[in-house]
Amino acid sequence: MTEPEPTAPTATDRYIRTLAAAAHAHDPALRRLSKWQPEGIVDPVVIGLTAEANDEQWISWALTGKLFARWHFGRASVRYGTEGAGLGHALRTIGSPGARGPRNPAALRLLTRLTTVDSDPALSFTVDAIGTALRSSDYPPRWSSVADEIHAWRNPQTRNITRVLWARQFHTYQPAPTSAS
Secondary structure: OOOOOOOOOOHHHHHHHHHHHHHHOOOOHHHHHHHOOOOOOOOHHHHHHOOOOOOOOHHHHHHHHHHHHHHHOOOOOOOOOOOOOOHHHHHHOOEEOOEEHHHOHHHHHHHHHHHHOOOHHHHHHHHHHHHHHHOOOOOOOOHHHHHHHHHHHHOOOOHHHHHHHHHHHHOOOOOOOOOOO
């Protein structure tokens, strides 16, 4: 049996690695990114972090980076997230044992808020709230998946599909990753 060919990292994967390097280096740019808002003054530091993004991607990347930065503050190591775990899966991890995800009113409110936002500024404020709630979670979403999902949400033609995806992820159990023995 032959091994599958390794795939070249995508631009989004390279961006997540840039964020990881900034986190390892305790780069103050991550603090700026965590406070960034999509309206108002253009922040050259945020533009620098998202420099490889095209004009359609950079806001999605900045919002993903904002969530990444909020989740990683104070953590000793960088985590890339579980393969396939998107933003809806991340919301499912909010709460205490026995009261996570659909059984947690705060998580359900965040999901409702996420699936009803209709502008970049509203999404940014929702990302702030999600970032605060996810601080207690040990299992982040897959950051590259989050970037792709936010990018799809920003397209009016795929926005509702993305909202449905988030709701389905939230209501679908995904076991925590197990480490290899």
